[in-house]
Amino acid sequence: MLVSYLSISDYLILSGLLFSIGVFGVLTRKNAIAVLMGVELMLNAANINLVVFSRYAETGLNGQIFALFSIVIAAAEVAVALAIVIAVYKTTKTIDLDKEDTLKG
Amino acid sequence: MNPYALEAAFFYLFSAMIIGSALLVVLFRNIVRSAFALFFTLFGVAGIYVLLGADFVGVTQVLIYIGGVLILIVFGVMLTHRSYSVDMFNRLGTLVMGAVSAIVTFTIIYYAVRRAPWYSVGYKPALPTTQPIGKELLTTYLLPFELVSVLLVLAMIGAAYLIRSEVTTARERSPITKTGDNDSGLTPEVSSTGVKERGK
């Protein structure tokens, strides 16, 4: 009889680790694009969770389709977020988040 | 060879790749290097998807994340290059607090995962998923499928609108410049932005 070496918790701990690294990146970076990369790490961790639950639970393909939509929304989010970063850069000539303390151009 | 042992071997390979490169993403001082490290993270995640039997999601990850999102991020880096000279990290106090928050987050997740009574459904054969996903998208998930196109259009229009301002075209400017008295709620500073930007 075959014994599974991996359980659901191994995958979930991997995604938890990836999420924590993303949290660290978001909290410590000053560069706006680097913060965006941290957000991407966190989104990927969430997507791993969706696919893992789709594999280990009797839910059919729902988890995978959720992950699919999540990836698409992440693409739209990055497009708009980078446009905002570039627009801010054009106004203030910096993307240092500590210096972006005004709302008026 | 035992297929479970093979799966475990690949899992640890991809996990090492994901965690190692994710650490590099948040620790590199040069943001271009961070972007390249992000490539390996995203690729490792695609490998995990395939390992979990989600072949179509894995291919989507490669196509959209690596082929699209990462390219956009690299473009964003190139368009805002002056930030290289800026120190990437906050002060030491913020670094310590960030590390503490990350460790606390991980500890909570770890204990939650370890204590939860997971029930196992046993072995599920990994079948190709493209066809069932296509069927689901066109039947159960038809409305979200159509809404995705609306979302993408909104993202495209919004991002293009935010980017465009170097030279405002005459078509855009005409409603403001035609009316003599400015009652459109826009201040004169706003309406003259196009001219000011052009002067640079």
Added chain:
Amino acid sequence: MMMINFSSAFIFIVVGVVFVAVTLLIARLVRPAEPNVVKMSNYECGEDPIGYSWITFNIRFYIIALIFVIFDVEVVFLFPWAVVFKSIGWIAFWDVLIFIVILLFGFAYVWNMGDLDWIKDLGNLKESEDKQ
């Protein structure tokens, strides 16, 4: 079965990486290492480069990349549709036609607003200023 399909992709990646690494390693072992000033310059037979190579790229590249990503996502959704097209029939065709037409509206907007013009239409702007 699926894992076997992807294992060929994995082997392909591994062979690609190993091939490059081994070639570079052999080259490093074989070639003589005698650096001098001329050899280390960026363009040995050309001009000396001036300034910093990390120039700020033109912002129009971003709009092109943006539209590429949007239609990249569209292609990903067309792929499973193409696989099941025969079994679902014409209703699938209309579903995807709506999907594409909505996306084309966005494309038409971007095109119409002149974001895709590589050379911005300055003449039009000047004309409207003269009219005032």
